[in-house]
Amino acid sequence: MKHTISALLLSPGLLLGATAAFADSSPATPPGSVPATGIPEDSRAWMEDMNNADALAWAKAETDRSTAVLQADPRYPALLAEATAIAESKDRVPGVSFRGEAIYNFWQDADHVQGLWRTTTLASFRTEKPDWQIVLDVDALAKAEGVKWVFKGTDCDEETRRHCVVHLSNGGEDAVTLREFDMKTRAFVPGGFTLPRGKQSVAWADTDTLLVAREWGPDTMSASGYPLVVKALKRGQPLDQARLVFKGDPTDMSVGAETLRDTQGHQATIIVRNLSFFQSETYLLVGGQPQRLDLPQKSQIHGIHDGQLIVEVKEDWSAGGTTVAQGSVVALDLAAITADPRHAHPVVVYAPTSREGLTGLDFTRHHVLISLTDNVKGRVYVADRDADGGWRRALLQLPDNSNLTVTGTDRDHDRAFVTVAGFLDPLTLSLVDTNTGAVEKLKSTPAQFDASKAVVEQREAVSSDGTRVPYFIVRPRDVPFDGSTPTLLYAYGGFEVPMLPRYLGATGKLWLARGGAYVLANIRGGGEFGPAWHDAGLKTKRQVIYDDFVAVARDLMATKLTSTRRLGIEGGSNGGLLMGVQFTQHPELWRAVVIQVPLLDMLRFPVIGAGASWMGEYGDPAVPEERAFLAGISPYHNLKAGVTYPEPLFVTSAKDDRVNPGHARKMAAKMKEMGLPYLYYENTEGGHAASANLKETARRQALEFTYLLRKLKD
Structure with a gap:
């Protein structure tokens, strides 16, 4: 379970009262009086402090008021019971990964709320009731230490395969405490590596x-709240004696290190200097000194295979006499690039078509697994080098029209765990032999709702500029096309994150089974069709993302699946911003709006939480053109008196140190001052997922679907 700073930077999903003395209903900075930074003052800025006592009291009062309304609905108890049964079901397929001859899993259920890190053999896992051995009981640890620890993954020493650094979060926040763990004794290492709480990442340089x-002290963290300095820390050495390896500039977003190995014994340690969310410089440690590699700024090294660095290239690139198209995967000879870091000679492993988007790269002993979507449908290819150093690939024969995910690979053998899921098809876990292509089905989640009366369709809407935008509809087979079907429309639209089919599970039980339809829109900004689909909506071009979403909504109404009276929308994180924009730009189109862990103040976002890291996506308020655009879309600044808005449901977390709950708090407070209706739910834990365990997830789902049924079905 590799855990890096880059993994903290985004997430698709989910994922009384203040008085007039605290805030007014208009922007605090008058038009034409913008500070040089482009960041306006705000009388509600006190709500951006996650731990401000008044802000927490305000959020609790609003949460108590809103949950009282929703929990009083007679449907809520049944919804909560159904959501809890699904979330805590012991029949779920475990997510597993290889580590040597053993496989590992992190598991939560009703008896293990914080979770168990556990292991078994592949032979045992093949049986109906595997013999799981406990590696770490997080519930017991939390009880013993009086801290509600949330397990956030591990970084393991791949040289000896004995020691791992365990990431533990207090309540689900991104900041973690790191502790060295001995896989043989299944205990924390006495006197081992221990790093106090912080936003941090580690890599094993050696054992x-x-x-x-x-x-590390003053000027070692970026404006985004991420590290700018990498140091080498020896076993038993205090932090203040660690040796400097690399330091980024104050304007950088973050820096981090990673050690890469293949099964042939090749090893490389790289430093990634993130200039922005999408642009970086990569350095190879040669003789302990960082040497910058000749790579485009929009690229990412995924690993080493057969002495080759495997790199995803996200912009057109010419090097070493080879022209590489945006979205391709290339190989660089490690020995050659180590000898001459400034002159790369890429060999193309994979080049996409216009309707493909790369979703993952994984490695077995002799193969590279290339996961992608073809018109938003999953494909997995097995690639290897031929005798001449070129690359060949073959398509694995896996179910079509599904979401295919490589969840774990065996670097000692040629095998991989692959999951298959569709909207109506429960998740299935298989073991794939990458030499023969043989697929062995291991586990499958029992059906969590009756899908026999439902149907899935893929359609396209035409956006404002003529672009065709695909979307999926999951609906009861016999719905009348008269605009009466309660419909939930979901999208994300940012950071090159694709929205792919998934088994609906709780949504199927709580929504489809009650006559609702579910729609997933593949709008621009995501990665469904590679980097170009994302780049089309960057910064001041972002309005096309919002137009795509509206085009899908209007298409749903034109075909009479639903109507404005029966249409609700939902999104989280960047998708929460999408919901806020739709709420303010087109309040007449929606009856219900679920706004989860959102960005909403798009003029102050760079100084709220980790917001400065996202200027590569949204733009910089200090740049006049970008500030003007952000002011035009910012939901917080575009609420208007005299407009009839739907009553939204805000969902956030007091422990979200990524997208600060201040965004949701301030928007709700402003609506209150304007006399506008809203519901508000701020979980006291959970981080950016808005829930830290399965019980909290089930409660949030029950509240959301109670709200949707009240708005769209009643």
Whole structure:
């Protein structure tokens, strides 16, 4: 379970009262009086402090008021019971990964709320009731230490395969405490590596050395709240004696280190200097010194295979006499690039078509697995090098019209765990032999709702500029096309994150089974069709993302599946911003709006939480053209008196140190001052997922679907 700073930077999904003395209903900075930074003052800025006592009291009062309304609905108890049964079901397919001859899983259920890190053999896992051995009981640890620990993954030493650094979060926040763990004794290492709480990442340089990116003192963290300094920390060495390896500039977003190995014994340690969310410089440690590699700024090294660095290239690139198209995967000879870091000679492994988007790269002993979508349908290819150093690939024969995910690979053998799921098809876990292509079905989740009366369709809407935008509809087979079907429309639209089919599970039970339809829109900004689909909506071009979403909604109404009276929308994180924009730009189109862990103040976002890291996506308020655009879309600044808005449901978390709950707090407070109706739910834990365990997830789902049924079905 590799855990890096880059993994903290985004997430698709889910994922009384203030008085007039605290805030007014208009922007605090008058038009024409903009500070040089482009960041306006705001009388509600006190709500951006996650731990401000008044803000927490305000959020609790609003949450108590809103949950009282929703929990009083006679449908809520049944919804909660159904959501809890699904979330805590012991028949769920475990997510597993290989580590040597063993496989590992992190598991939560009603008896293990915080969770168990556990292991078994592949032979045992093949049986109906595997013999799981406990590696770490997080519930017991939390009880013993009086801290509600949330397990956030591990970084393991791949040289000896004995020691791992365990990431533990207090309540689900991104900041973690790191502790060295012995896989043989299944205990924390006495006197081992221990790093206090912070936003940080580590990589094993060798068995006794960690490369650590964290806060080291003044000027070592970026404006985004991420590390700018990597140091080498020896076993038993205090933090203040760690040796400097690399330091980024104050304007950078973050830096981090990673050690890569293949099964042939090749090893490379790289430093990634993130200039922005999408642009980076990559350095190879040669003789302990960082040497910058000749790579485009929009690229990412995924690993080493057969002595080759495998790189995803996200912009057109010419090097070494080879022209590489945006979205391709290339190989660089490690020995050659180590000898001459400034002159790369890429060999193309994979080049996409216009309707493909790369979703993953994984490695077995002799193969590279290339996961992609073809018109938003999953494909997995097995690639390897031929005798001449070129690359060949073959398509694995897996179910069509599904979401295919490589969840774990065996670097000692040629095998991989692959999951298959569709909107109506429960998740199935298979073991794939990458030499023969043989697929062995291992586990399958029992059906969590009756899908026999439902149907899935893929359609396209035409956006404002003529672009065709695909979307999926999941609906009861016999719905009347008279505009009466309660419909939930979901999208994300950002950070090159694709929205792919998934088994609906709780949504199927709580929504489809009650006559609702579910729609997933593949709007621009995501990665469904590679980097170009994302780049089309960057910064001041972002309005096309919002137009795509509206085009899908209007198409749903034109075909009479639904109507404005029966149409609700939902999105989280960047999708929460999408919901806020739709709420303010087109309040007449929606009856219900679920706004989860959102960005909403798009003029102050760079100084709220980790917001500065997202200027590569949204733009910079200090740039006049970009500020003007952001002011035009910012939901917080575009609420208007005299407009009839739907009553939204805000969902956030007091522990969200990524997208600060201040966004939702301020928007709701402003609506209250304007006399506008809203519901508000702020979980006291959960981080950016808005729930830290399965019980909290089920409660949030029950509240959301109670709200949707009240608005769209009643």
